[in-house]
Amino acid sequence: MNGPALDDARTKKRFLEVLPLxxxxxxxxxxxxxxxxxCLTREREILRGGSPQALFGSNDEKERIFAELAAIRSLRAPIMMELSDLSGIPSDQVTVSMLASLASGPVRRDLTTLRQRFGPLADEIRALNIRNRGLIENSRRYVKNWLTFLLNAAASAPCYAKSGAVPQAGIKGRFFRTEG
Known part of the structure; x- marks a missing residue:
């Protein structure tokens, strides 16, 4: 180990006890x-043709996961502060890579493996979020355009009377009977 504060055997021992946490x-x-x-992968399928209830369920699941992640991260803060104090590295500069460089054996391997798994997973989630956001935006725009079309058609159609009743005279087409 080559950390400046890890020269002391007791500090080094405590550092190695905290790393597994x-x-x-x-x-x-x-x-x-x-x-x-x-959840995001399932949500993509829901956005392509699932029900609103399934989307609400997916959102509830995401909210639960985010709450659990916040709890996990709040538990990590004191661990990181202690590792910062033990290693002599300022807390705002402590990274998993730095800690792995101070460790050895299986602890170093575990930290390196975790760091390697986080990167690609974060990239995949980022890509899914971008694609899902695109699907949501396209769906929203589609619905908005249809509502605009329907509202404009209903408001400006000459066949509608001001009273709200549809006048029968002069209307022809397959949906209206033109005979008496």
């Missing part, structure tokens, strides 16, 4: 982020 916390977060990825 961080690894466990990161594994919990990774599990929740994988669940979020699955």
């Amino acid at each position: 961080l690894i466990s916390n990161l594994q919990d977060e990774l599990t929740k982020i994988e669940a979020l990825h699955s």
Whole structure:
């Protein structure tokens, strides 16, 4: 180990005791982020033709996952502060890569593996969010255009009387009977 504050054996021992807590916390977060990825993938299918109830259910599930992620991250803050104090690295500069460089053996491997799994998963979630946002925007625009069309057609059609009744004289077409 080459951290400036890890020269002391007791500090080094405590640092190595706290790292597994961080690894466990990161594994919990990774599990929740994988669940979020699955939820976003299902949501994409719902947006392509599912029911509004299914979309509401998906949103509820996402909200639950976000709440659990917030709880997991709040538990990590004191762990990171302690690791910062033990390693001598300022808390705003502590990264998983730095901590992995100070560790050895299986702890280093676990931290490196977690860091490698987070990156691609974050990229996939970002891409899903962009695509889902596009689907939602297109659907919203489609509905808005149809509503505008229908409102304009109903408001300006000459066949509608001011009273709201449809005058029968002069209307021809397959939906209206023209005979007496």
